[in-house]
Amino acid sequence: MKVKQVIVFLLVLCIAGAVFAQGAQEEDDGIVRIVAISKTLDNPAFQVGEQGAVDRANELGNVEVEWTAPSAADPVEMVEMIESYVHRGNVDGLLVNSLGPAVDSAINYAMSRGIPVVMWDSDAPNSDRLTYVGADNYEGGYEAGKLYAEAVEGQGKQYVAILTGVPGAFNLQQRSQGFLDALDDLNVDYEHVVTVAGNDDLSESVEAVESTLRGNDQINGFFFNGPWPLLVDPSNLPVMVERIENDELTVVSFDTLEDQLRYVVDDLVIGLVGQKYYGWGYQGVTVLHEIIENDAEYPEFVNTGVDLVTKDGGPGRFSVDEFYQFWEDFSFEEEPILP
């Protein structure tokens, strides 16, 4: 008897819940709710992006930002998250940092259900997304190539190695391509010896750099298309540091994270090129808000530009001291990009 009672009770609860759920349809309270989905949570660059999104939301007043990410960098989980947000309702727009083309179907699904999707940092060019807010990775790589060319002028033939993250990541490949094209365009006499992968992992990246240098004495140039080895203490990179101090190696790296700056201070790295992390969130919210509230139209690509950091700065570049200050008090600044 008891079991039957329990079952009846559960059924009643179910029905009551369903009725309650139907009755509690959200009302339009004039607030624009934006969900931003990042690739991961453990990246300081994304945290700056979050700050940008929150700052812009506060400036606008009627915007709420929910910042989240899958627990692992797994496109399948990202797909499920997007679908869940679509079904949750109460979401006016999505800012997505794609984990790859596998996420496209979920982006298209959200769009088909009337939820505008804007990409940031990592685009999904073959999806139905409205636009992409971020840096041109090719341009960033090209700028890094220009820094490199400037530094090695008159130093003879360059044997260049490239460190990448997970092999095949599209944005990383664009950076490498931009870097090499700049060397070509600036008539640097060079040979691209090898591209090694650190799989987005700090210790694997350190190992990849050190083994590559140890195994090949000829290499006198290294381009890191992401920040990985420079996020750890220089003492972990003895071969690299020794070769640089003997003027046998020139290193330029992508990204401008706080931990990387000391390598510029210590003359180990000639320069850093980074995306405008703060702009991801700041401009992402700006663009999505314009689209939701004013049906604004943006081009396929909203370029936030790149930051260049060298020891002494100069026109169009930040000095390392200036950049330390940005990180110190999160005083990154952006002008809203309006349509």
Added chain:
Amino acid sequence: MELVAMNNNNKQIKALLLKPEVGTLLAIVVLSLFLTVTTTSFLTVGNLIFVARGFSFIAIAAMGVCFVIITGGIDLSIGSVMGLCGVLAAYLSGLGLNPFLVLFTSLGVGFGIGLLNGALIAKIGLAPFIVTLGMLSIGRGFVYVITQGWPLQTFVPSLLFLGQGFFLGLPMPVWIMIIILIIIHMVLKYSTFGWYVYSIGGNEEAARLSGVRVERIKMLAYALCGLLAGFSGILLTARLGVGEATAGMQYELNVIAAAVIGGVSLSGGKGSAISALFGAALMGILRNGLVLHGVSAFWQQVVIGTVIILAVLMDKLRIMYFEKN
């Protein structure tokens, strides 16, 4: 008279509650009720269909690993086999092969890897943990060899349908999950092979002495695990329409967790296909619920881990309680 009837009734209920699946099912019901009452969107057809599709891939692989875990073994290569078979299917599709050839070649590779695992473990006596850990690395390595790190975006349309299509309102992967559930349930419950699998997990030596060909059965258990992991990987790749190098990475943990949460005992001899499916469902519903509730992503992992431990703990307590009474 009435007393006797009630006593009988109680015994039946007790027997029912002693089944590990029932504990997981109760957890699913409670969680679903909670989400129904506290969110406006959980109990909608659209949401539930997507949740079911979301966990179907894990469930299919978890039903496969049941065979291995019930014999007292473990398979850590599942995620890599999923990735390899999925990517292989995409690669072969790109060569313009016939869809059946694509499907069966890829499934064959999954089966073959499982068989190799099983041979090394059963015939030579290597530890399952280390053999399948090695295979995890080999499988993932081949994924990179095939993809060169690039996402493979061609897929035979009929295979795409298996991952993305709908039949009678339900996604194809959900149908496939149900069909596989029925088959595996029959195999484990009613075939001599199923009986041997349990007897090996219960007491391998006793099984051997009573004439069970332990080596063969174990090899087949690992091969079936590889086959289903491969199938799950193909469906997952088809569902996304892209063969990615990272597909299925670390899925072995989710798959094994799903089986164990459902009540498949890591010490062997206990478990069923339905329990693996329930375990996967519980995890899938939980993930969905966390998003619907807007739980901070930092806390989501804490909650998921806690629920895994709670589910296993509840199971233990339930069994202790009933054994005492």
